[in-house]
Amino acid sequence: MNRVAAVDCGTNSIRLLIAEAGPDGGLLELDRRTEIVRLGQGVDATGEFHPDALARTFAATDAYAALIRDAGVPSSRIRFVATSASRDARNRDAFFSGVHDRLGVTPEVISGDTEAQLSFVGALSRVRPGAEPVLVVDIGGGSTELIVGSAAGAVASAVSLDIGSVRLTERFLSAHPPAPEAVAEAAAHVDAQLDTSGIDFAAVGTWIGVAGTATTLAGVHLGLEQYDRARVHGSVITLPALHALFTRLVGATVEEIRALPSMHPGRADVVTAGTLIAVRIAERLRVEGWLVSESDILDGTALDLLRTAGPTGPH
Template structure:
């Protein structure tokens, strides 16, 4: 297994909308400027007949093992376990050893089904509990050792995007907008979308496990406690009510176990056919007040391990109904884990949403596409020459280098002075669809280090993968320096030779003597790299 360690766990809060027009523009320019250029090979989808997704949720862990068939998935195995990871978070946001053990025991069972699947065929995503946990790296490292695959922590809006993808593939075709709601253990996601495209995505800090810990920890159900949970949810909802209502919708769908359990409880009372209704929730609420204790909950369809979080889930859902004026909500079996699978298929079939995200970033911050392409091409050529010697042969090495080459100049839209820092900040604090939190941090680090001094402490702080990131940064800097003089001028073929902490660049004989600016550039670069413990030789 190749396991990544990541520097500086940062999260963002600014929305970035993917722009298909920007992607088409950039690809068009690529085609015009780079006929027949070489790329390192990607894994073909037919090489992954089996794929799997694991959702490390705040309440439950889920896994799907599926077979791919013409871009569709045929589910072979579904597993789900109530772990309540969010219940293990204390006031300092430390995840308890007991909660970690519950999760790891579950993952040890899941690991048996994916032990023979190759890298790239399995995607593991962590949601709100791992976003919140300050010691998440401890759990992630142990989980990766068990599973043999990388664990990604995704942002709230990325979680929302994947939920919508899972719902839209699971529900019948529908004309008009859909409101999708997923009440999780620690957060609740809201998406309005049309067909397979999300239009707006939001994630709020309210969940059935976290609210249960705060208000129903001893299992007692009272109107006062229920009212506190309802009010807390309404206050959270005020942040997104107007934005969602401006888009409007014609159908409301719930994608979580909470909505499914409430729908089944309402059905058992003969008040619906499985959908959630206002009348049904009113009946459930009265019934809960009469029971007075979670241990007495005996609604049909509500499993024993969901009793403790049922009142909080009902309070949150009632607040959602009232905030948006809903009359009913249907349930979708498709959710985050299915969305992860379809997103994985898209990556394997070169329909990667991350490509659209990067193109949108370039468009938003007015990146010069010709210069970006020149740098990308030279960086890939350099990578091909040194990949073996520098152990940079995995697909993510190429992807990260390409994306960094495309967006390294976004900070120029803010100011020229320290634009590499502006660019890194923008990447760290934007919502980048398709990117995990870790991948986003690594991309920001390459952009931060692409010129002037290299923040060696941030690279060295990420363990063995930090060395690979530093090498990618050196290759990016070389490509940028090589095209310091912009334009489609004729450039020489150069040879790169790599050792552990050294890169040798050999120009054609006599070329450097006729290009003193390049000589000066690389002399200065050698000084910058020396401060980072790297030796650059130019001849």
């Protein structure tokens, strides 16, 4: 059985993809789940995982372990990638051992470069950009990945910046709505990171957004009563519409944001910060809109697993 399971654990969410090889060489998705666990709660300030955050993450991992077992995926064909929060936490050994006890695999704390590569491959696995170069942006909870490459999937440059929706919220935007001075301070912090990123934003031909901030904003932009992955995937948020979304969010309370149709309640308090990052990137681009992809690092990780593992396990 050529079946794999990929788990992506970031600062805000933990996500699962169970898939097998499709007839066209791509992925045949069998199950995909997302849980908001906020593993990065307080990590920026304390440097450690909070016990409550670990408990939430382990509970989600228990549920994923049952799904993976039911799908018949052996531990040799599971890959658990952990990103920004896990790179920063001093007590990450407790996280590693807790996941290993539940899944039989140790989390792989991937570098920003590896995260960027997997995100780029995943994003391009199901969308076709219209112009090159392509910029894929993954706005996570603790970091933001910017990857530039070709439509064929070759990465030319990539950078991981220490700006993310949770990190920015905890530092600058914890009040809802935030004061204008706090928004200006947060924007200046994001601008400083983008200005030194080395990315030639003006040359970008297609801008693709992956992961929670982009897909959440697409659902709100489309006015979906309930989140619909099929409608979100491949949708485009024009730059004026993106600015309008930010204006709407930055003036709202968490309760008002949570009440928006298709808004995941676990993202309501951090989506404004994620949108600010997107807006500051948009200011530097000459494209007409933001192409949103539901395929991302999970898909890239699953594809990599299928390429490197044989029918019963790794070579």
